[in-house]
Amino acid sequence: MSDAEFPDAWYLILSSRLIPDLDGGYTISTLARARQMTDAGAAPLLLTVDPGAVDAHAIHRATFVERGAAAASEVFRNLFDEAVAPAGGAADWLREAAHDGRPDPALEYRDVAGGTVSLPIVVDPDWHLTTAPIVVRDTTGEPVGIVDGFGALYRAWLTHLASELRAENDRPIVVICESRQLGELIVGWGDDRVRILHTVHTIHLEPPYREDSDLNALWRRWFEISPRFDAVLWPTAHQRADVRDRFGDAANDLVAPHAVPVPDVVVPSAERDAGRVVVLGRLAPGKRLDHAVRAFAHAAADITGARLELWGEGAQRGALEALVEQLDLTDSVALPGLTTDPGAVLDRAAVYLTTSAFEGQGLALAEALAHGTPVVAYDIRYGPRDMLAGGGGILVPDGDEDALAGALRRVSTDAALRERLSREAREAATTLSPARAMRTLAAACREALGRERRR
Template structure:
């Protein structure tokens, strides 16, 4: 059976990393050999690597060497676009020093295909194939809208990203397949990079796995979820980062608390914790709000919550929204680019509100608590985002019009290889 490599920076506890692990699980179940190629073999999801997957940790090169390799892997037409954001940056991106190690891995192991996740991994994978001179099929995937990622950057960071956009379009055109996790992300990628829309396929994330129902029945991660006092518990989940706009949720919850009893759990960790804790104090809602940190099994919370709320400014798809629905939990979401409206079919399965409108979000939360959508309706919609369906679509696109070769036995890659699970 073919060998498939999945390339992501680390095992950090984000939605993209979870998707890559689910894909690994699905490919292994179908008999494929799977390498999880990472820059750093650590993170919250490290202990969730599926049995049968091999971890391949790459080795970084020195910054100057990494920059020179990027030039050698690029066509002459790419050099002008590369000069500003990569070659003359004060702090070169942490991704590019791994280019040489990835090229060595491709040359030594020759996987049939490699799926990369996030823009820098995508670029690195395509440049590495050029350096390695191998026929490995490369699939690049975008999990967020690039235009909104740029808005979240500092002035300096945004300028660097804008300089990269024409390059992204040119380099992505050399991929065997380009995948976006929602139609909105696909539309945005085409518009902002000039990549033809017809070159971009939409494959929804593999969110619902066979194990989800069993994990949803595991012990609750917070005592509020099992307290029988009649006070509804609202749950949100995600990195404590600007994209998720948890300050908006705190403000909406404070408005809701003036009208009715409720509690709020925000599952996740991140650099905004101190800011959120300060805002909780200012709003006077600390007695009814908890930030328990990263939770490895959010399904046990979703299955017991009265409501799930997504307050993001932008999303690629919105995995947690799907997970909550699959657990039978009513949902409310901002109508942000790009996934929520697709998931909720314009509001059919949960109310959509304008982004950054605390009053509208609070009112929608109140209505959802008073008249929730039936759990079975939500579960049926969640079933449209299964691991099985996603794996089928990835494999069909990855090996379209090609008979994959039989993978050779394991070979050493000169220090780039890690361990088996």
């Protein structure tokens, strides 16, 4: 067996939801992992548990396939789509999971899955941990029983799905869990032939995001259970080192960055617009795009044809437009909205700029490296330090807008520097290649399947 060959098993990628243009890099990287595993021969299924309508799920899947983000609509499975029997009412697996009981009279409920399931409305950050009754109904809408909370519901579906897959081919199952909330709910799943690998997409710290900062409250419980997963996949060595310094290395943890493909042909630096600076991502407070606008304003006078493009959508659009107008930058700063072709944006740019306060890895930065686009970035947790360790950009102290402006000025006005950084960027991107990512993931699966489950 080669390093990149996956063991003979069923592979399930478990996500809370997958909706086009929602959840930023999370959705992109989760779908990318599935495509890369498919290309490597593992053929995973993509499982979701969002209670949207069947028609909405079909539209989402078709959009992903049309964009090339998914191989086929058939690779997707959704719990609530499968909660309904062909003739209506609850599916057999859901009826079997239900027991006698009634709704909680203190809670409001909402009907999903065509009225087959009634979910309790729990207003709490830890809503997913509730054991409040979930009501299961027949074709007439009458209750046939209850399930004790979301965890019991999700595990019942996974147990049914595992049985269905094994009836087709009796082999072990590897679940790649992409969601912290789902990880908390399935860590106790008592199937000896299932291994759970848990990925990480984001930072675990509160502001100011230092190694000794408080843990994000949503992560405290997860760290208590993390040694029970068969592997934990951290996107950067920096984050894993911080976690090990704080919690030790009891977990079977490894560094497994989200991968990006490197184009066969890259636009040479000389053919790009030397004054074009681009940002890709949500227009959200954590991205600190006001820093990007102000730093660009300080540097623009020294850059011929200076132009800043903030690609994305989000809650900060209005505030950013007001800032651009206040600084009299309406002719040189644009907010073009979303793009479904980030590669084309990067291929035109002289510089990729990132001003985030925190990241999990920074998928857009990785894409910039793959396209040979020099990077200017704050040195934050997590991502830029790891990805630029071999060159490809300039790191500046976190929050230092003057240093940010200086780095923009240097790269935008020095053709030789841009050429060197572009070459380094391509080299740096090889560490994030799908081939390397799949070797790492296949090895983790082999190791997990080669011993008893940790749960």
